[in-house]
Amino acid sequence: MQLIDHSNNSKSKTVGRALAAATCALLGVHATGSLAKGQPGEWDVETALLVYSETDDRVQAAEPVISATRNFDGERKLNLKLVADTLTGASPSGATPSALPQTYTSPSGNGSYEIAPGEAPLDDTFKDTRVAVSANWEAPINRDYAYSVGAYGSKEYDYLSTAVNASLSRYLNNKNTTLTGGLSLGVDLVDPVGGAPVGLSRMPLNNNKSQADFDQEFAATRDSDDTKTMVDALFGVTQVINRQTLMQFNYGISYSSGYLTDPYKILSVIDDASGSNYGGNLVGGDGNPVYLYEQRPDTRLKHSLYWQTKYMLGNGDVMDGSYRFMIDDWGITSHTLDLKYRWQLGKSYLEPHFRYYLQSEADFYKRYLTASEYNSGAPVMTDASADYRLGEMTGLTFGAKWGYRFDDDRELAIRAEYLIQTNDGDQGFGSLASQDLYPDTNAMWLQLSYSF
């Protein structure tokens, strides 16, 4: 079937189809007699449930979502969204595994947890529930301009996040080109369990000392709760290339400042003095291993470039590809490639999905600190973090979505994705080198959605 057919045949056909659609809009009815999706006066609702699970007893989450859009006359629309997620399970604390059993103090200071020899240190002392709401309003200003405004808020027991955003769009070339500029301002309040620890201070351990001494040590490592502010700006061009192709190019810049550290992550200090403990945990004055709370810089500036293309084939199948490049002043650069192919099968569709992610490590990323760097409590660096999410990483995601469309309004879909994340970096020395410092992270998620 020829698509790029400039003969009068296909033009007449498309004129007729467009006219039929315009007439339906005028009469406010779809050919079947029911109000079609997107008609003023109706709520279009999308509901979904996501179930997420990582291998090796790590994070498990369940996340219900409901998103409702109401269209008003004149291309104005309002969207309201509610998301809840319940999180259980453990995540890596940043410490390194050891040939000996390890004990860590839990974030509240009221308990501790043990990790067996050779096991990856995971902190699972908390379960969490988060609720997020957002609202967004879009409307045209006149023939050439449109705007949107939105607000967001989320709360979990140790974190409050709020943000507002606004954007302006300008249409050019008969609406074939759209220029968009947007700004977002956010403020987060961090109130960690046990209080935010002082960065690069030593994690107090209650072994070998009285409870009173431990409590005093714990109190000395605490800071007050803190805030984080974020300013994001986005500039984008959406361009219709031809009848089957649409592209978008975005440049984004994001600046955050305030408390950017993860209050629950730590670093192990490894003994680099020659002797029997070479490569093992450094033992401190109280006979316990030395672990430090991490510390990240208090500002971060990110730049991103994003390019997306959508292409419809002759048979109605749609290809969707995007590439994102990110670079920031923490020394991280990343590349993200995302490909989808929607295969139309009559009333249903099947959409396989592939994503490739590559990230370089942050400047202050250290899998562990050496005793020399620790310098008996006066570390030589100002920032250090062993959070694997700031390290060298490759992520491969394979997934597929199957959807069934009952009619123009109602669709049922099921989506499954599988992520394989591998990390790399400094392999350690001495007895540390025989530990697995970079275990893979494998996660799977399944989503069931229904829209009406």
Next chain:
Amino acid sequence: MNTITVSAKDNPAGHPLPQLRGGQLSWQGRFEAMASPCEILLDGVNRRDAEQALAFAARETWRLERTFSRYVSGNPVDRINRGKGEPVTVDDEMALMLDYAAQCHDLSDGRFDITSGVLRRAWRFDGSSHLPEQEETDALLDLVGWDKLSWQRPQLILPEGMEIDFGGIGKEYAVDRVLLDLKQSLPEGSSVLVNFGGDLACSGPRTSGKAWIVGVEDHQKLSGRSGTLSLYCGALATSGDSRRYLLKNGVRYSHILDPRTGWPVPDAPHSVTVAAPTCTLAGMLATFAMLEGAEAEHFLEQQDVQFWVQR
């Protein structure tokens, strides 16, 4: 036969009151509007529902006539035409109609244009050979062109001297609007046919399952059958009137004007009749076909609709 009462408030034009005929569950209601005889055929409804349906249909049609007519002083169209270049705020119904007119203008490459009515000052299609001068039509072209006005919901700015005219959409839209409203308010299992002077639409076949038989004007001579047409569902609309034309030096000038030139579309058919799911669509397809001139049949062949072209 009985006369249906409609208050004077709903009938300021003073049309004769609607008449209802029939019995059992089959009714025929008649009234006048938009310079055409209007007919509502009802099947599967009792007398009381038929009376209410006819009263409603008459009131709604007269309301649409008042709203979209060029001749009613003070109505939205009149306020726009007398706007003298000032912005006029319109309501949702008019806004939808203007959006539709804009889309039809785009889709027809500028041939369908509701601002082209002023050209009637130069053209009188009385079968004579009197053609206007090129200067006359060129001067009027300054006042024609959808691109010359500014439409941004809910405000319309029409430059002074220009006029908008919904003559090309109004009747078919009224047929669909009345049919949709009656379909919603009448009981399940009933069926309705709305016929405004040959532009008609029905909600489905008669309750017996048989088609509606529609009387058609003689001169249209559709598909060889004289005088009647069977309709199961959907709508029918006709563009053109073989009596309105000019004839000079053996060349026939149809009354379908191209707003880009100010002159008739060359080789336009005498009339085009289209069957489509709604009357508005049927009417607009017929109009588009007429505007295609010689390509009328070719255009309609691409549309998956039944059509009859008379040349």
Next chain:
Amino acid sequence: MPDSRLFYRPLRQAQRVLMPIAFLAATLLTAGCSNLGVKPWERDLLANPDMQLTVSGVDAGLDDHIYFSKEASSGGRGFGGGGCGCN
């Protein structure tokens, strides 16, 4: 609190390369854009809901949140996300 480092050296180097490219791309785009595109009656395929840049806001939101909590990058496509304690 440690000093902040707004413009780390590699970033500045990358910026020297990136910024002119981004600017050039933007200029070329807006200059060349007037030749690209379709007429109003050719928008039938683009009007298909499957051709929206983000077909399902819910899917995109859920995935963005997952990747935000597992990686160091976020965003690129637009706003509408939001913070959480997960990163």
